[in-house]
Amino acid sequence: MSKIPVSYKRHRFPRELIAHAVWLYFRFPLSFRLVEEMLLERGIVVSYETIRRWSLKFGAEYVRSLRRKRAKRDDIWHLDEVRVVISGHIHWLWRAVDQDGYILDEILQKRRNTKAAKRLLTRLLRKQGVRPRRMITDKLSSYGAAKCELRLSVQHLSRKGLNNRAENSHLPLRKRERTMQRFRSPGGCQRLSTVFSAVRNFFVPPAANANALSRHIHRLQAFAQWNTATILAA
Structure with a gap:
């Protein structure tokens, strides 16, 4: 069954900015006001209430587009x-x-x-x-x-x-x-x-990735799949 895409219509900010704000909120223990301040430092004026609405609308949709870890019998x-x-x-x-x-x-x-x-x-x-x-x-x-x-x-x-x-x-x-x-x-x-843990699952490397290079590669792959998930929601 194909997934119904999320629409960005009637949102005056670009998809990349919305996805970045949602990622900041769910990836780190930040308040909406702190995310607002971080965006303002980059010259982007957006209210914390807008970020809250983005998180409610898009957070769960992004997570549903991410691949879950496959279960194994020796788990x-x-x-x-x-x-x-x-x-x-x-x-x-x-x-x-x-x-x-x-x-x-x-x-x-x-x-x-x-x-x-x-x-x-x-x-x-x-x-x-x-x-x-x-x-x-x-x-x-x-x-x-x-x-x-x-x-x-x-x-x-x-x-x-x-x-x-x-x-x-x-x-x-x-x-x-x-x-x-x-x-x-x-x-x-x-x-x-649910969303906070799913995003954390995706970006935090497993304990088996003991060296810096493997952790770096894991995060690059996570960013690529996150970007794909936000595009699919377009």
């Missing part, structure tokens, strides 16, 4: 949940990353129980299409219960220190949360985290 899933307070109410952001730190999925939920863990695992199995070789979690018993309900026959480890990869994956979004002075609504948190 290792690291699962974790982090507490997020929104308008005085406690929510839990459930996240799954693989052995390279690539964020596979994340979902904001009100509960921290078996039903919530099962929902995360069900989404993961549907999106990835294959079962992992191993699943690593913290000591929350809900993961084991959800695994049993789904009859998921994979190795499950939950020892202390094994899940640092998933716990560290929360840090970039925590920085973004501080920049925004907390999230305003559950829907806004889910939308931003």
